[in-house]
Amino acid sequence: MSRRLFESLATTEPLDDLFSDASMLAAMLRFESALARVEARLGVIPAAAADAIERAADPAAFDAAAIARAARASGTITQPLVEMLLARVRDANPDAATFVHWGATSQDVSDTALVLCLARAAAILAADHSRLRAGLRRTSERHAGTVMLARTLMQPAPPTTFGLKAAGWYGAVTRTGTRMMDAFGEASVLQFGGASGTLAALGSNGATVAAALAKELDLGLPDAPWHSHRDRLATLVAACGVYVGAIGKIARDVALLMQFEVAEAAEPGGGSSTMPHKRNPAGCAVALAAATRVPGLVADVLAGMPQEHERGLGNWHAEAVNVVSIVQATGAALAAIAGVIEGLGVDSARMRANIAATGGLVFAEKAMMLLAPKLGREAAAQHIKNAMNTASREGQSFLTALGAIPEVTAALSAAELISLDAPEQYLGCAEEFRRKLLDAE
Amino acid sequence: MSRRLFESLATTEPLDDLFSDASMLAAMLRFESALARVEARLGVIPAAAADAIERAADPAAFDAAAIARAARASGTITQPLVEMLLARVRDANPDAATFVHWGATSQDVSDTALVLCLARAAAILAADHSRLRAGLRRTSERHAGTVMLARTLMQPAPPTTFGLKAAGWYGAVTRTGTRMMDAFGEASVLQFGGASGTLAALGSNGATVAAALAKELDLGLPDAPWHSHRDRLATLVAACGVYVGAIGKIARDVALLMQFEVAEAAEPGGGSSTMPHKRNPAGCAVALAAATRVPGLVADVLAGMPQEHERGLGNWHAEAVNVVSIVQATGAALAAIAGVIEGLGVDSARMRANIAATGGLVFAEKAMMLLAPKLGREAAAQHIKNAMNTASREGQSFLTALGAIPEVTAALSAAELISLDAPEQYLGCAEEFRRKLLDAE
């Protein structure tokens, strides 16, 4: 269930659900239950207390709106949650109430709950990431020989292949996705330090409880609590930012190719309410929106890193909402672009036609490489310039104009001249680069 | 009703409600109704059609979750909404369906809906802004004569008054609040341009309909549609960013004053789940969280400004969620800091004691200003340095140590010497500055 219309494009349904109140409550209470269970197992608290706590920790019994309201006064969502839990345990078993949240601090709960959700987010992203990579690889293989204009600074350049373009996207998505997934892994660590990050309230049991709790929650155990050391989360959101940038690059390219005047590719996008003929690049819009939105959010997380002493003031409080927004935007961009790539229409004939429409001008560089060693750089440049001017003035192709210059025909073989504007014969290492990009992991 | 736990501190209840799905739906449908009403009044569409459209445009009948889901495919929330509206009108009056959304484009609806919500947000913020200003003014007046350490680079400096400090906050809040409120006013303009921003679908009626629609919705009428010219919104969010910065400065100062070792001020903040004695700067945390979070969001809006041609791709789609987040964070910071200031405890005795605790060292500058003209800069500096060293070594006050230097006592009158470390006698223009800050509008 999507909760906010104006955020519709900034998340996906699974990621919206993942960070819903129900899901956050469940994650926080999972921490409290696991803590009690583990402490009972280790003899730190009575088994009966753990039982009572686990029974009371039923997410459905908690009122998220009331917690949010209380949080605005106390500055934390955990404290009202713990008080509700305490009240429920006390009702059922007064003795057990003593051991609710035993040895933990508020931040242990909210940080670990966030991490638990992030670990699940990683799985959601991983599935779409695989889908995207497969789609890109397929596209690249299918179009290994499809020639098209390269475009630099948004102007035509000598040809490339659509296979290489797709492989470039694949390479960037693969590199940045690997880093992002690694960062999710590194960030999936327990937060458990108690009031001051020393677990002092648990006396000599602290480290044992921490290790068991990490295991119980299927999280990594960090060297120490990280209440005010946020580098793992910062690294994660930065990796999301780079990944979204790589996705945004695909969307930028596709949107440019989809222009009516270019018409080399098309996503099976949405229509318009008043222009029924129009195919909109809706998937690209979602991906580019994320690429517009995520960078500033990453900056906010980085700016919040210098957190005061053992728990930051304000900077920490700004973090979770930024992290969630980033992960949701990443997922939205990824899902959208995976759909774009899987359904991408490619018009190879138009790609070739767009090369031809330049009248051979994009092969001026090739002419230069052939002529300069024979005629000298300046003479070659002058002939080429003359040919381009003639071509432009007379409406000829560059090849025709160049072929009318005696010095040029003297310098080039007929085969060289006639193949000058054949795209397939001026692709250099395109295929070799394409292969290497697809072969890399 | 707060909808997201992890965002609890990033908004307020009224602002959460304002941007809820119910509220957004209502605003969008208000546009559609007003458009129909105005067009009927001007004879552009039949009156019966307008009646049917108004009746069908009942927010309660629309399914926000379904709209959000459809939006992810089409890239817009308006299109599914219009389709639902169309279906409802068609059911009631098939002829009227023709005139649903007549002459408008999707962006007209969503932009104007956002603007309608922003106009209401302005009113919410204005109330808290007045409250904050009144609180700051009161605080400044009450503490016009309360001396305290100035602190530069987080180190003690010659004294100031708490009245001037509060007046400085007041001045910044007033200046930036005025700019923000102006920006809300400038941004409160209708969006209505049709498919291409020319209102071509309305033929010669376009401008008349637009003017009437603006009046109907109580919005300003811009010179032209602004589909891809987002400077009014960008100016608004930037003004929010500056305002939040001014609020964050108050929070930063209060949090520093609240430190146990300083203890000059205290907000009536929240407790801790495990440290019952602790008074947390919860309001400052909310304000500083906004000051951490808003800057990057502002950057995102600025980065999205270069929108393509007559409607941007992606950059526009990222905007609304950023704007809403910024306005909500601004409101959260404002409400929190207004509460902090209204309930601020100030310990004037401790302020004076903290001056005294420096042993007079912060009056070294004053000693310099008195001695240098008489003894020369270098000799004066040397005596002061000696006195400070003596004071530090012997555990004396700076005044005592200085008074033991014959050249000093020869140069200063007894009155000058004895009053050297009287805070009240080294306040310069503090009161004059305070008054000018409070008098400015």
Place this chain on the structure above:
Amino acid sequence: MSRRLFESLATTEPLDDLFSDASMLAAMLRFESALARVEARLGVIPAAAADAIERAADPAAFDAAAIARAARASGTITQPLVEMLLARVRDANPDAATFVHWGATSQDVSDTALVLCLARAAAILAADHSRLRAGLRRTSERHAGTVMLARTLMQPAPPTTFGLKAAGWYGAVTRTGTRMMDAFGEASVLQFGGASGTLAALGSNGATVAAALAKELDLGLPDAPWHSHRDRLATLVAACGVYVGAIGKIARDVALLMQFEVAEAAEPGGGSSTMPHKRNPAGCAVALAAATRVPGLVADVLAGMPQEHERGLGNWHAEAVNVVSIVQATGAALAAIAGVIEGLGVDSARMRANIAATGGLVFAEKAMMLLAPKLGREAAAQHIKNAMNTASREGQSFLTALGAIPEVTAALSAAELISLDAPEQYLGCAEEFRRKLLDAE
């Protein structure tokens, strides 16, 4: 003289010079000289001291590199400068040395020097701003009747005029430029508060000296020193950010129009080292680079606003370099786009041809507006869809296909049908909007 190759595109020569070491030294020493002069005039310091200070304050005698080196140790550039000044005064007139920097604090000097440079920057920007506005106005007037495709979401839409497009640019540049110039004005205020912002060192003379100093330096006099209240500078850089966004939008549009496949406009841009035929959008590149770079810098300034007590630690130290970078980037974008607009080539024939190339599909909306009231929305939509499919399948124009549908010909007059795809007859309020945009100030 440009000092940094890798920053070549991020500034202009005049703005590079303005923030050069020579210029900064001159501005800082201008403060020291003016302070001495004013204090002497008011009898605060001896006239001879002021004379000696003014003579010593010769920028050419100061070693910027040594100051920079010392600044890294002391955290301020003013302190080593004052020490150099002191040494020079002492050499010339030992008694005068006492009165160097009399009553001021380091931040007074560096802040005021920055403001003095900003005031000069405003003049530089104002000239180019006028040039840009004149160019846009001229372009808009010249092309009031030049029809072209509107493009929404990078897809073709019903026509607009290039005159309206240019007027839209003009409107945004005018609105945002006015705000920016106002912000420069508001930021052009003296910084003078002494160690704690009270001018205590000047006793009862503080306010008088401040007022005279402001006048001497031709700066505004703020209500109070603003050592840790940075809202005026923050407002200024934010206004620059919005202005650059408006310029970036022009550059984005021009770059899209310059694409080989679109070819509707061209800047007289730079060539390529290997592709001699290529005209690069070099001016757009500079403008878009600024639009990419400025948003994050604005965020940095906003994030630095919550400065501690009477002088911030680190946040203040980050500010000047950000402010200078923003102002330089703004000037670079402005100069570049002014050049682009002044030399912009516009191909009206190609604009019209690109409309025609859509085969009339962009007039589907017009057909809908004509047919729906007569045939009902659904029937009209169905006929239009059929016509579009036929047109696409048969290679006909949309008009031809539509004209072959009996229900359509029955519903429309011959005049209506024949003019359906005439761009001039579907421009709505384009000219009215254009005029209003140009008439606004």
Place this chain on the structure above:
Amino acid sequence: MSRRLFESLATTEPLDDLFSDASMLAAMLRFESALARVEARLGVIPAAAADAIERAADPAAFDAAAIARAARASGTITQPLVEMLLARVRDANPDAATFVHWGATSQDVSDTALVLCLARAAAILAADHSRLRAGLRRTSERHAGTVMLARTLMQPAPPTTFGLKAAGWYGAVTRTGTRMMDAFGEASVLQFGGASGTLAALGSNGATVAAALAKELDLGLPDAPWHSHRDRLATLVAACGVYVGAIGKIARDVALLMQFEVAEAAEPGGGSSTMPHKRNPAGCAVALAAATRVPGLVADVLAGMPQEHERGLGNWHAEAVNVVSIVQATGAALAAIAGVIEGLGVDSARMRANIAATGGLVFAEKAMMLLAPKLGREAAAQHIKNAMNTASREGQSFLTALGAIPEVTAALSAAELISLDAPEQYLGCAEEFRRKLLDAE
């Protein structure tokens, strides 16, 4: 030599030199020389041409200011540089001129030059990074047993050790430094793709030349040119951003500890021009300035990632200046904080005294953990609250007040009671965490 006063704190001398014009020219010409040498070796161009090019490529002969000026027109610094090189080669050996820049594109030169400088920057940073880590380790070991207040939300909390605090800094610096150094390594790859990223101009020799060129320049060879795939640089600057955040956290903590009222630590910082007694946290200021400045610059690089097709417009042009600013700020922060840590004064007695000054209130949690299991949570909480109130009212210690409550003395042993406020006996896992942090790599 530092070139810009207002940037003094934003770089270091070695990093300023590294990105000076001389250094950039040298790096660009190193690319041209190496390319010629390698191509001659492989028989692609004549050996004599390579000799002539190498001789002409003398940085001292090039005019950086002229190049910068030309770059503003052409949008690239490489093109004017290549033209100057061409002219010099032509003067010496006209035939050789043909083979200048043979097969390369402008971006190959400027990107590779940037990478060459970054590789050298990595070495500079690595040295300071080692120094910082050694200093932190030493500090942590020395203060393994130094008790101090933990502080959460800027309020006192149960004790920790300064050794653990320093180890926390060490851990974050180590983790983030490792990631940053890895990112430097990954980014140290050749850029060489020719006009369209296919090396077409080199025919079948492209890949061989590329491999040899990478080797010649001691850079990695990427799978393919990365003209518009900027993820390696984006990852690098993001890693710098996270690293700077970790450093900023140290600076934040030290600055807080240096406050006069806290006085637990001190850097040997700079003095003040008017307050000779004052020790400023100058190193912390530099580090915090970087932590304020870098986040937005990182956002700018991320926002620039969606680069168009085979070479981006504007986004690419904004990148180098951002990357250089980030790397310089990182180096400035690192050098400053390394100095701070190496010279850090620590006042262990004051740390202990500050714990004592809380009157035992920070041990309320410990009291709770002891009493709750025996008296029940509510009764324990009530007794503790009463004791705190009594302590506050009577000016007693918390321990004294608690010891006067019969239920408490009945529940606790004398040993438990008497050691309740002994910091050493409430440190939990502090030492274990410390050791694990130092042992990690």
